[in-house]
Amino acid sequence: MRVPLPTYGSILAVMWFPLDTYAASEERFIPDCAGRVEIAHAHVLRVDPNGAMILPDGRALLLEGIRLPDTGPLADQTVTALRSLTGASTVTFTTASPKDDRYGRIRVQGFGRQWLQAALLEQGLARVSISPDRDECAPDLYEAEYRARTQRLGIWALASYRVRTPEEMKDTVGSFQLVEGRVTSVGQADGRQFIDFGNRRIFSAVIAPQDRRAFRDFDFEGLSQRRIRLRGIVQDYRGRPEIALSNPYQIEVLD
Numbered sequence: 001m002r003v004p005l006p007t008y009g010s011i012l013a014v015m016w017f018p019l020d021t022y023a024a025s026e027e028r029f030i031p032d033c034a035g036r037v038e039i040a041h042a043h044v045l046r047v048d049p050n051g052a053m054i055l056p057d058g059r060a061l062l063l064e065g066i067r068l069p070d071t072g073p074l075a076d077q078t079v080t081a082l083r084s085l086t087g088a089s090t091v092t093f094t095t096a097s098p099k100d101d102r103y104g105r106i107r108v109q110g111f112g113r114q115w116l117q118a119a120l121l122e123q124g125l126a127r128v129s130i131s132p133d134r135d136e137c138a139p140d141l142y143e144a145e146y147r148a149r150t151q152r153l154g155i156w157a158l159a160s161y162r163v164r165t166p167e168e169m170k171d172t173v174g175s176f177q178l179v180e181g182r183v184t185s186v187g188q189a190d191g192r193q194f195i196d197f198g199n200r201r202i203f204s205a206v207i208a209p210q211d212r213r214a215f216r217d218f219d220f221e222g223l224s225q226r227r228i229r230l231r232g233i234v235q236d237y238r239g240r241p242e243i244a245l246s247n248p249y250q251i252e253v254l255d
Contacts, residue, residue: 035096067129124154132246
């Protein structure tokens with residue numbers, strides 16, 4: 001059964017190689033999972049309010065695998081923290097395929113004196129958000145988020161960012177949410193795979209036909225009666241909230 005789990009306490013020592021290979025002094029280590037080095041020892045000219053990092057040559061970079069707060073004081077605090085992290089030293093950026101987003105920005109993992117993604121997650125200034133087409137370092141990002149969530153740091157101290165139950169999902173359409181609950185049933189209809197919660201299917205996760213390929217080794221039947229955590233954008237389907245899943249790493253099995 002291919003069910004991705006956050007590897008709390010994962011042994012990174014065997015996964016990481018020293019960035020001294022690239023003659024670095026400040027950027028210490030890059031995990032194997034992070035992809036190939038795309039830009040070494042870069043100076044970040046500025047960080048835009050949306051979290052995009054702009055290099056002196058005009059290239060724009062986005063941190064892959066995390067979602068920053070959209071609005072409010074913590075959004076400003078997050079950008080300030082990212083400016084501090086990138087301004088303290090040069091930063092080496094890695095990437096994987098596909099490299100660019102639709103606007104030509106490079107999707108990266110960033111490594112200065114700290115791993116940028118992990119540093120923001122551990123301060124409660126970001127949530128893990130796994131893309132349909134990229135999942136590098138997902139277990140390690142989940143571990144960093146878990147540490148902040150259990151300590152109620154940053155966004156995790158705010159009710160609006162809490163992990164919700166299926167019963168609380170009704171009025172969340174259009175927002176990015178984390179939801180935990182026990183699976184009541186799994187099934188298929190019209191080519192779509194459903195993971196249902198509640199006796200009346202009060203909330204569902206769905207895999208569209210075009211996304212089934214990413215789940216080809218996944219044992220959906222094994223999820224029945226298991227407690228799981230899902231994350232993604234909530235959408236409305238015939239009056240019922242659901243989250244569309246396109247990557248197995250959007251599912252965390254909790255028991």
